[in-house]
Amino acid sequence: MAAKDFNGMGLSLLEISHRSKQFMAVMDEAEALVCELLGLNDDYGVVFLTGGASTQFFMAPMNLLNRDDRASYIDTGVWASKAIEEAVHFAHIDVLASSKDSNYNYIPRDYSVPKYAKYLHITSNNTIFGSQYHFWPDIEQCIVCDMSSDMFSRPIPVEKFGLIYAGAQKNMGPAGTTLVIVRKDLLGKVSHHLPSMLDYRVHIKNGSMYNTPPVFPIYVSMLTMRWIKAQGGLSGIQKINESKAKIIYDEIDANPLFKGTVNTTDRSLMNACFVMNDPTLEKEFGDLAKSNGIDGIAGHRSVGGFRASIYNAMPQSSVQVLVDLMKEYAVKKG
Amino acid sequence: MAAKDFNGMGLSLLEISHRSKQFMAVMDEAEALVCELLGLNDDYGVVFLTGGASTQFFMAPMNLLNRDDRASYIDTGVWASKAIEEAVHFAHIDVLASSKDSNYNYIPRDYSVPKYAKYLHITSNNTIFGSQYHFWPDIEQCIVCDMSSDMFSRPIPVEKFGLIYAGAQKNMGPAGTTLVIVRKDLLGKVSHHLPSMLDYRVHIKNGSMYNTPPVFPIYVSMLTMRWIKAQGGLSGIQKINESKAKIIYDEIDANPLFKGTVNTTDRSLMNACFVMNDPTLEKEFGDLAKSNGIDGIAGHRSVGGFRASIYNAMPQSSVQVLVDLMKEYAVKKG
Numbered sequence: 001m002a003a004k005d006f007n008g009m010g011l012s013l014l015e016i017s018h019r020s021k022q023f024m025a026v027m028d029e030a031e032a033l034v035c036e037l038l039g040l041n042d043d044y045g046v047v048f049l050t051g052g053a054s055t056q057f058f059m060a061p062m063n064l065l066n067r068d069d070r071a072s073y074i075d076t077g078v079w080a081s082k083a084i085e086e087a088v089h090f091a092h093i094d095v096l097a098s099s100k101d102s103n104y105n106y107i108p109r110d111y112s113v114p115k116y117a118k119y120l121h122i123t124s125n126n127t128i129f130g131s132q133y134h135f136w137p138d139i140e141q142c143i144v145c146d147m148s149s150d151m152f153s154r155p156i157p158v159e160k161f162g163l164i165y166a167g168a169q170k171n172m173g174p175a176g177t178t179l180v181i182v183r184k185d186l187l188g189k190v191s192h193h194l195p196s197m198l199d200y201r202v203h204i205k206n207g208s209m210y211n212t213p214p215v216f217p218i219y220v221s222m223l224t225m226r227w228i229k230a231q232g233g234l235s236g237i238q239k240i241n242e243s244k245a246k247i248i249y250d251e252i253d254a255n256p257l258f259k260g261t262v263n264t265t266d267r268s269l270m271n272a273c274f275v276m277n278d279p280t281l282e283k284e285f286g287d288l289a290k291s292n293g294i295d296g297i298a299g300h301r302s303v304g305g306f307r308a309s310i311y312n313a314m315p316q317s318s319v320q321v322l323v324d325l326m327k328e329y330a331v332k333k334g
Numbered sequence: 335m336a337a338k339d340f341n342g343m344g345l346s347l348l349e350i351s352h353r354s355k356q357f358m359a360v361m362d363e364a365e366a367l368v369c370e371l372l373g374l375n376d377d378y379g380v381v382f383l384t385g386g387a388s389t390q391f392f393m394a395p396m397n398l399l400n401r402d403d404r405a406s407y408i409d410t411g412v413w414a415s416k417a418i419e420e421a422v423h424f425a426h427i428d429v430l431a432s433s434k435d436s437n438y439n440y441i442p443r444d445y446s447v448p449k450y451a452k453y454l455h456i457t458s459n460n461t462i463f464g465s466q467y468h469f470w471p472d473i474e475q476c477i478v479c480d481m482s483s484d485m486f487s488r489p490i491p492v493e494k495f496g497l498i499y500a501g502a503q504k505n506m507g508p509a510g511t512t513l514v515i516v517r518k519d520l521l522g523k524v525s526h527h528l529p530s531m532l533d534y535r536v537h538i539k540n541g542s543m544y545n546t547p548p549v550f551p552i553y554v555s556m557l558t559m560r561w562i563k564a565q566g567g568l569s570g571i572q573k574i575n576e577s578k579a580k581i582i583y584d585e586i587d588a589n590p591l592f593k594g595t596v597n598t599t600d601r602s603l604m605n606a607c608f609v610m611n612d613p614t615l616e617k618e619f620g621d622l623a624k625s626n627g628i629d630g631i632a633g634h635r636s637v638g639g640f641r642a643s644i645y646n647a648m649p650q651s652s653v654q655v656l657v658d659l660m661k662e663y664a665v666k667k668g
Binding site: 010014017018050051052053054055057058082086167175176177193195196197198210211212213214216217220293296 | 344345348351352384385386387388389391392419420423501508509510511527529530531532544545546547548549550551554627629630
């Protein structure tokens, strides 16, 4: 954009009214791109909200469950746990499976969803632990999914989902907006009061303009979705992501100094977590990476080691820089 | 800022982690500037949230009132009414006064706040109707105030307020963050469950970083507060705002074609609302303004006529352009 002259208005995007036809066009295009990329039909409402996944942790049960309803949750990490902690105040929450006792290094498969569950909640990608769903549970109910960290990284079978939510800040745009996609027929079935701002129906009805939306994060999200479309849409971006993940995981597996922390089948295409066979070398390798311009690869304190976050925006050439350094370091350590 | 190289990191503000020390410094400075501009002491918590005033309409009563408590509200316009509509679901809300029957053209003074009220809620500036509080009710209880449209436009006696909230998008920064200032001793007194994201204490404890904050709107807010400080702080900006408002209201009062819609004592320094004595001329004057590069002065449909919004960012020279055109038009219609 011409930063100070948005669409020839002589004003920047930040100066114009969110009710101007110029910003309405941004909002409309953002919504249309979500539908196009995911192949959504009119059964789904698409809204841009705020408050992140942390707000969806309670908005989802608040909108979908009555006090006496039950819903099933799978615990695959810190964010899945927080979703559970917030949900228990609204209905009966059954945690069907958890990988906590092995430090969340896999995605549980060994459970069945009870018939009385209104939905199954999962967290599709676990940023801290580097695990990701590469299968979608085959159940009668709909899936409610926190897709914050792998939204728009691959195609998904939308019809399996009743509600998808994602904070923008990984693959969609800058922090400050949250994408929510919800099957409209699931709404309007709760008997308790919903404040207007917490009622998905209000936002759907008002086209994400019930209150002043975060114009800049939505605008940048729109631009990013245009870019994803230009990469060949979600199947195009998936190929790129698989290729990027392959070179880092291949190196982790081949290199005698490193090992992955997650079960091979559940490894994340977004966050490659790995440690060193000799943990005393981790500081040296971390410093070496930093001095080679590789920033932000320290693993989360609950896992240790390293985490290469390779979201959509990370080019393969940058992943290769890290892979080359790992190779060189192994030669040096001989 | 160097847009693509924030503080010499080689990355833009939108690419760095919100947990990086560089962004933490932005957040710390933003909070410190709020305290400095308003003269806040440690009795108050200052947080940057999302969801706008519309979210505060229910968060305020949710955090401050138990089910059986009572609070008093004054209805001075559309936003004050919405605050009331959202609050009634949480406690007993007494609407002590309303200027609705005269299309909100004044600020009510004729009421007394009952002893049992936990707080008095007011809307300090009413954007649609162009009225503003130029007095602060002298009561025993604290005031809870929606200051979205005149925050940082003038000094305020902070000690009278228990809670102040303001969407950023008028005087503070781009849409996408909401400033909340709350007296900490008022919190923690409700017996019902508060979701973490709706609990002021959680955000205060985490320095507005409980979840990923909207980094760009907060950064621009910080820059704007630096600018306000450079204008001589709130008393400096007040002088500028009074001077800007004086030239437009003087013209409205002197010009035979126009008249103000709000009682003189309650006129807003932020939104000057006026109509034409001959309403059939309004379209012509509106078109003339547009052709002279003056955009966005159509009054809200519930008032009609014109509304000159002259927030902090509007320079006096731009107000003068409108005033000159009003003068010229009167001569022409002579």
